Amino acid sequence: MSERQGVLSSIVAVLGMSLCLSAGAQQGAAGTGAADAPRRDVYREALESLAEGRKSDALKKFQQAIDEEPMHAGALLEIALIQCSMGNTAEAERLFGDIEKRFAPPQAIRDLINAERASGCRGRPAKSNGSLTIGRGIDANVNQGAKNPVYIVEVDGGRVELPLLEEFLPKRDQYTVLSADYLRELSTDGTIGFVQFQNRRNDTLREFDSVSLYVGAEAPFRFGRWTVRHTGMLGLISLGGSLYQRQAQLQTRIAPPLPLPASMQFNLLAGLTRNQHVRLTNFDAHTFEVRGQLSYRKPDLYGSASVGYVDDRAITERPGGNRHGIAVNLLGRRALWDANIGELAYSYQTWNSELVYAPRVIEEVRRQATHVLRATLIYPLAKNHALQLEARLVRNDKDISIFRYDNRQLQLNYQWTTP
Template identity: 40%
Template sequence: MRCLTLARLALAALLCWQAVPLAAQTLAADDAPAYAPVQNEELYRQALRALDGGQPELANTLLLRFLENEPQHAGAWLDLAFSQCMLGHADEAERLFREIETRFNPPPGIQELILKQRNSGCNNKPSWRKLWAVSLGRGYDNNVNQGASSNLFSTGTGSDTTQWELSPDFLPKADRQTTASVDYMQQMDESGSLLLAQLRLRENDHVHEQDTASLLLGYERPWEWGDWRGYGTAALSLLQLQHQLYQRQEQLQLRATPPLARRLPASMQWSLLASLSHVSYPTRVHFDSNILELGSSVYWQGAQQVSASLSAMTDRGQADRLGGDRNGWYGTVQMSQQLRANLRGDLAYSRQVWRNTAIYAPDQIEIVRHQDTQQLRAALQLTVAPHHILQLEWRAIRNRENISLFQYNSRSIQLSWRWDNF
């Protein structure tokens, strides 16, 4: 885009100009008032990254928030004018250019930059870049079928208890696997609405009954209500197992940032989450359910990037579903750190707990099912060239339940290559 090219050519001038308000530059040195340092520098950097990444609508939103507390930051005013011009809002861009000339009396270099932008004009019709990511991987899993940890299983109660020995089909099966994925994102309008698509494929070398394919389609739209801001998402996902549709899920999700979050440091973000999902199983009887989730998440960026979330969940199933309804919670903690210029490390831990409300199977499994699944993930990402990343990932899952038939452990490792255009 023309205005972004001009901004890059004048980067040195902008950096100097953004350091102090130009209203102060017009005063004599003896009369110049002390100017407080920028209070939310990270927010401004995010806006510049959005502008440089071809996301003027996001840059516009961030700059307006930044200027609420930094109204004398002349460089932010100029960037706001550029973002409006990139969106095709010529009248608003011209109004901002005149405001800058009146309020800040810009130096010759900035005046020339504004003149070039006026001569080149603004976009008549905004266009948004499509973002892609493609990944191919090869790995090994010591339990691709989530086989039971023990080969013994009991049914019945009291004197009628019977112990069974599971067949090899229900025990862990190790295999090598090939994975592939495609991610697509397209901005739809000036508000920042996004169209999302994800495709995931996994094929085992031998245990083909555990081959999977999944597709997710989603639409995300930002919203504001008073001092509240957030995103609303509608998504449809399909999961295929052994070349048959196994699961279908429709989900509505609302993410909100409350006004109180603005009082947090610029390096920290806090949001609330609510989602409602309907899950159906075309090949299973009485498995369909509705899941409600309410939670909160926190993100912090410093020497490391750390995020954490915690949600309460309730699952209401069909009347004849085994185990009845269930309640639980889900929590996760993730940390990411740049180890070297081209090497990044990730570490994540998650835990999901479910407690059923009824006996799982009367007269057979006289137990109210309790599920407790923990997962630990570690990964190294090596940037081998622009837009090309190699990732080595290790993952461990421990599923502890009070029904031994469903208990399982698994370990996997995978090496993958990813290409993206962003």
């Protein structure tokens, strides 16, 4: 919800409460007591629906509040404003006139109504935002080369050291990255569509150039005080100039009405992803994830923590077979000096395979654990323009030695965001 919408909702809520109390006094005490609680709940749910962009759902709940309390001026004004924002001029004008006749609103509300009339109720343009980022970086291990240059195998009770070929050792390079993302409202019910694009081009190791494109949509729903969001997404990833992987993902995010402080929110997420490898055989899989996330938000501080279980089911006879693991993500962001922003993130992912990786060749079961630590400093240049300096450390251990690797990346970005 924008600052203007937040102030407006507060004004409307105060107006509705004062006029409803006045109407209740004229009608006697019949509407007081426990019966008032459901009315306040419906009105609050309607405001929450409006804040989430679900105008049709908000209209139904505001109307329910009026059905329960005919003198609910706040709900009536909200309906009029929504109708005006949707371009329904005649209905909005009828409701504005009804409010002026029945409630004699204060001057602040009259000014608001007159401003909406002056706009002609032409309808609000669909909300949208996007960003464009270009950056340069240094990558210490572009190819995820093995940390240990030697692979040790047991042969007839003895140990044999096999040196790895040069192509399997870490390779360093610099790169240029271009990324863009855009999202836009698709309906008055809060459904949004989004597009994400990234192109990374290495200076020398061009066989590891990557391009990714994701397209998706998200639709919110509300069941009582439970908020549910469904997301569908399709993705394409290329490597070295040719298509490498296709992805399809479905995700549901549920926000239950827990008794948490206003600055905190808990979400339960469940998702299913189909990964199809174009250039590799026997690596296609379905991945299921369930995750809990707790977030904390203040004007100058944001933090989130999530823990999830991931089950990755091979569609064919993939090396190592099925695998499962846990995923932990921590993120903190806060305002620093002046307008600068600092961000620190950590992720931990484990994978435990059920079978040996390659019988008679690599007689080991993969037990993978990947740590990623990221630190970002954001320096605003002007409105909608910023520089970002990002450092990233990666450590992949507890794995078969030829798959263990470390990496360090440093990247400087310029980012422009839409007004």
